[in-house]
Amino acid sequence: MLPRPSVSDVVVLDRTELARGVILLGFHAPELVDVTRPGQFVMAIPPGGERAATALAIYEAQGERASLLFFVCGARTRELAELRPGDKLSLTGPLGNGFDLGAAANVAVVAGGVGIASVLLPAQQLTQRGSRVRLFYGARNVEFLVDRDRFANAGCELCCATDDGTLGHHGFITELLAQAEDKPDLILACGPSPMLRATAFVAAELGVRAQLALEETFACGVGGCWGCVVPLDRKSSQAPKFPKSAGDFVNARVCKEGPVFWAHELRW
Amino acid sequence: MSGMDLSVKIGKLELPYPTLMASGCYGSGEEFEAFADLSKIGAVVLKSVTREPRLGNPMPRLVPTPAGLLNAIGLQNPGIDWYLEHEVAKFAQRPCAVIGSVAAFSVDDYAYVTQRLAARDEIAAIELNISCPNVGSEGETFACDPALTGKVVRAVRAVTGKTLIVKLSPNVTDIAAIAAEAESAGADALAVINTLRGMSIDVHAWKPRLGNLTGGLSGPAIRPVAVLAVYEAARAVSIPIVGQGGIETASDALEFFLAGASAIAIGTANFTDPRIPEKIVNELGAYLEARGLRSLRDIVGKANVGFGTPFQYEGDVG
Numbered sequence: 349m350l351p352r353p354s355v356s357d358v359v360v361l362d363r364t365e366l367a368r369g370v371i372l373l374g375f376h377a378p379e380l381v382d383v384t385r386p387g388q389f390v391m392a393i394p395p396g397g398e399r400a401a402t403a404l405a406i407y408e409a410q411g412e413r414a415s416l417l418f419f420v421c422g423a424r425t426r427e428l429a430e431l432r433p434g435d436k437l438s439l440t441g442p443l444g445n446g447f448d449l450g451a452a453a454n455v456a457v458v459a460g461g462v463g464i465a466s467v468l469l470p471a472q473q474l475t476q477r478g479s480r481v482r483l484f485y486g487a488r489n490v491e492f493l494v495d496r497d498r499f500a501n502a503g504c505e506l507c508c509a510t511d512d513g514t515l516g517h518h519g520f521i522t523e524l525l526a527q528a529e530d531k532p533d534l535i536l537a538c539g540p541s542p543m544l545r546a547t548a549f550v551a552a553e554l555g556v557r558a559q560l561a562l563e564e565t566f567a568c569g570v571g572g573c574w575g576c577v578v579p580l581d582r583k584s585s586q587a588p589k590f591p592k593s594a595g596d597f598v599n600a601r602v603c604k605e606g607p608v609f610w611a612h613e614l615r616w
Numbered sequence: 617m618s619g620m621d622l623s624v625k626i627g628k629l630e631l632p633y634p635t636l637m638a639s640g641c642y643g644s645g646e647e648f649e650a651f652a653d654l655s656k657i658g659a660v661v662l663k664s665v666t667r668e669p670r671l672g673n674p675m676p677r678l679v680p681t682p683a684g685l686l687n688a689i690g691l692q693n694p695g696i697d698w699y700l701e702h703e704v705a706k707f708a709q710r711p712c713a714v715i716g717s718v719a720a721f722s723v724d725d726y727a728y729v730t731q732r733l734a735a736r737d738e739i740a741a742i743e744l745n746i747s748c749p750n751v752g753s754e755g756e757t758f759a760c761d762p763a764l765t766g767k768v769v770r771a772v773r774a775v776t777g778k779t780l781i782v783k784l785s786p787n788v789t790d791i792a793a794i795a796a797e798a799e800s801a802g803a804d805a806l807a808v809i810n811t812l813r814g815m816s817i818d819v820h821a822w823k824p825r826l827g828n829l830t831g832g833l834s835g836p837a838i839r840p841v842a843v844l845a846v847y848e849a850a851r852a853v854s855i856p857i858v859g860q861g862g863i864e865t866a867s868d869a870l871e872f873f874l875a876g877a878s879a880i881a882i883g884t885a886n887f888t889d890p891r892i893p894e895k896i897v898n899e900l901g902a903y904l905e906a907r908g909l910r911s912l913r914d915i916v917g918k919a920n921v922g923f924g925t926p927f928q929y930e931g932d933v934g
């Protein structure tokens with residue numbers, strides 16, 4: 349049986365602004381750390397109420413501390429960015445199904461912008477067990493390629509791309525992935541949906557299986573409202589059970605059946 | 617607050633707490649079991665089920681709005697056959713009552729789905745969703761016309777003896793007339809209100825944000841509209857009302873009781889914090905205790921009486 353998620357009150361330990369509007373928020377949450385698997389997320393309960401909770405990937409989870417890395421992009425994240433060490437925060441989680449790392453020995457991890465928040469834990473777990481990890485990391489400009497050192501220190505090889513050419517390849521990160529030598533045996537990706545679609549395309553061309561962590565607007569985050577669906581091949585092991593007569597795809601909940609799906613099983 | 621009586625009776629249904637989890641917002645309860653103590657809520661109202669399977673609306677289905685949420689799920693569900701065969705048996709495990717919700721596009725289908733669902737022991741009562749704004753104009757037709765409301769409620773009443781809650785739409789000019797019609801057609805209770813129709817437009821893309829273009833607005837933004845609808849409906853009927861629309865706190869809930877609701881439903885607030893239903897129950901108990909009241913029934917519909925100081929008009933009588 350999977351460890352049960354829960355609602356917990358946690359205390360903020362540290363807050364760092366990694367770039368303009370990019371916040372790293374560390375907090376004391378030993379129970380959460382114990383049960384978190386790479387690729388899972390939490391719903392951060394808004395301190396002021398009146399809004400749906402915010403889904404955020406669990407960035408770090410080690411010892412007694414976990415953290416969230418997010419871009420301030422609306423009222424909800426602005427409110428979370430106001431938190432300071434010592435403040436209390438309530439979280440529901442960990443939620444969703446994480447990455448399936450299998451026995452992959454040579455993994456390409458693709459991250460676009462804030463998508464970086466979902467891939468530190470799988471990258472760490474992979475390098476720790478001796479797998480080769482190349483991080484393909486793209487962002488608007490060098491300033492937003494945040495926290496690269498942490499990945500380098502974890503033993504990842506970095507390949508970067510920026511929209512304006514301020515660091516690495518001038519263009520899309522998926523162009524670098526397509527040119528990569530020494531074909532990976534697994535691709536993991538998280539980022540904006542155009543990047544994920546491009547990753548799925550490149551993965552198919554390379555003949556490599558890819559897992560995509562989708563970003564979607566959630567309301568409940570726990571599978572209760574069916575507001576966050578993506579069409580999935582009904583033969584997928586993640587597909588919700590649904591009558592055959594409805595067709596060859598099923599709308600799966602990104603928050604419950606996902607957020608990580610096999611690229612070749614998505615019918616988007 | 618231990619001795620406080622928060623129990624309610626809705627038709628034949630007796631519940632230890634006055635808090636229902638609103639349809640479509642709480643799955644079948646299972647999804648929230650790790651985060652909320654289901655033995656401390658009155659009942660879960662299930663996601664609406666239809667005769668045929670429905671894949672639901674295209675994405676996006678959710679748009680957060682100021683103090684609210686626009687949704688257009690489109691009644692995604694596996695259809696009644698599959699539902700009865702694969703899902704209903706699990707509901708017996710819930711530590712609270714489970715209320716089935718039925719949606720349809722014709723009087724016959726409402727009666728057909730209700731009859732089959734209500735026949736199951738796991739289902740304590742039926743809520744008739746005649747007010748879904750997210751499945752084209754047909755979805756709301758029934759709740760927007762007193763004659764059709766009467767027709768569908770009579771047809772459904774004829775096929776089940778279980779408690780029948782009829783869920784009304786706020787998107788009408790005279791909710792009291794519809795409420796009265798539902799009562800005389802045999803409804804045991806009313807759920808007031810379903811979501812308000814709304815739209816949000818992306819000014820960069822020049823198109824509506826929801827895949828379905830229009831949606832239903834819920835959350836604190838609609839609370840005053842809901843309180844008024846309950847107030848008006850309560851004055852038109854004598855059956856119990858399950859008030860809902862933007863309830864987040866015990867104080868919000870009290871507005872509904874005072875307006876005339878016998879019970880409340882909590883939907884969107886569960887997306888803010890799944891601990892809200894239990895908190896509301898605890899605070900309602902404390903409220904009654906602080907005022908020396910024994911039962912919630914003592915305050916239902918008392919909004920025009922006032923508490924403590926009876927209302928006195930002191931101005932000139934013109």
Ligand SMILES: Cc1cc2nc3c(=O)[nH]c(=O)nc-3n(C[C@H](O)[C@H](O)[C@H](O)COP(=O)(O)O)c2cc1C
Pocket residue numbers: 567573575638639640641663664685687689691717745748783809810811833834835836838860861862863881882883884885
């Ligand atoms: C995501 C979502 C899905 C809903 N689905 C249904 C449904 O299937 N059937 C129904 O009768 N009402 C449905 N509703 C309406 C709610 O049950 C409730 O009446 C309404 O949201 C007002 O309450 P609230 O503001 O507390 O959410 C839905 C509401 C939301 C937000």
Ligand code: FES
Pocket residue numbers: 565566567568569570571572573574575576601602603604
């Ligand atoms: S956000 Fe409610 S089901 Fe995914």
